[in-house]
Amino acid sequence: MVHTSLDVVDEKISAMGKALVDQRELYLGLLYPTEDYKVYGYVTNSKVKFVMVVDSSNTALRDNEIRSMFRKLHNSYTDVMCNPFYNPGDRIQSRAFDNMVTSMMIQVC
Template sequence: MVHTSMDVADKTISTRGKALVKQREPYLGLLYPIEDYKAYGYVTNSKVKFVMVVDSSNTALRDNEICSMIRKLHSFCTDMVCNPFYNPGDRIQSRAFDKVVTSIMIQVC
């Protein structure tokens, strides 16, 4: 499911065209719904892609809530990567980051 969502994200990004690069919205919205799950996408300026998979039965989650959760995750990932002690490509090991991810996952569940 995640691989298919990545393909849909790539196609969505490429169909937006180069003319809209300055106006590009990073949140891609619903990428791939199946019976039990829905996959939402987000792409950064540096072409890093986030895919959030949620349970389809969770009707309390709205599109704007998913978007804000992914933006929050992106913000904390950026903070971790900008840390001068972080080596690019290494796994992010931070209690603060773990707390943010846990709080996001609690909202989804």
């Protein structure tokens, strides 16, 4: 399901490149709905892709809340990448990043 969603991300990115779409809009929206799950996507300016899988039965989450969660994740990810002691490509071992992701997951559940 996530692999299929990544194909949709690539299609949307290539469509953005062809059309004059606002490049500041990084949220890709709903990528792949199934009976059990909804998959949302987000891509950074540096082409890092975030994919979020949410239970379809969770009707409390609206599109703007998903967008907000991706922005928080992106900001936290940027903080990790800006750490001079972090080597790109290494596993992220940041307590602040882990806490932020955990708090987002608790909100969704």
